[in-house]
Amino acid sequence: MQVPDDVRSYFGIRGVRWTRRREEIFAALCGCADHPTAEELFQKVGVRDTGISLATVYSTLELFTRRGLCRRIGAVHSADQRAGGARYDADTRDHAHVITADGRVLDLPEDLGREVLARLPSDVLDAVRSRTGVRVARVAIEFIEDA
Numbered sequence: 805m806q807v808p809d810d811v812r813s814y815f816g817i818r819g820v821r822w823t824r825r826r827e828e829i830f831a832a833l834c835g836c837a838d839h840p841t842a843e844e845l846f847q848k849v850g851v852r853d854t855g856i857s858l859a860t861v862y863s864t865l866e867l868f869t870r871r872g873l874c875r876r877i878g879a880v881h882s883a884d885q886r887a888g889g890a891r892y893d894a895d896t897r898d899h900a901h902v903i904t905a906d907g908r909v910l911d912l913p914e915d916l917g918r919e920v921l922a923r924l925p926s927d928v929l930d931a932v933r934s935r936t937g938v939r940v941a942r943v944a945i946e947f948i949e950d951a
């Protein structure tokens with residue numbers, strides 16, 4: 805995802821106070837196509853240059869998630885059941901993910917994702933509501949590669 809031109813106002817309209825460190829973490833997340841974990845993002849922003857700690861990366865990603873600046877994908881289990889930590893996505897639009905056997909998370913091409921969602925029968929969503937009591941706000945689909 806491209807970093808917004810005016811990060812201060814992008815943060816501001818979501819109630820996040822701008823700081824240089826927050827912008828650096830957000831820019832690093834936007835620069836990742838592979839939906840990094842907090843640890844992977846921490847490696848990328850580099851404590852040596854920025855003084856940003858792993859704890860700061862964690863808390864900032866949680867803040868961004870609460871305020872809609874990014875989305876937490878949840879712990880990803882690849883086909884070989886290797887557990888990974890929560891992954892984060894700066895692209896908050898609805899889109900589907902493909903999880904590779906080695907645990908990488910890739911975006912499904914947008915047109916293909918739209919096609920999958922369009923083919924989801926509305927009576928299935930109605931059944932989810934009637935059988936679980938949960939009204940579905942959005943659907944997240946993950947395609948997991950065979951190991």
Ligand SMILES: [Zn+2]
Pocket residue numbers: 839893895899900901910911
């Ligand atoms: Zn994504």
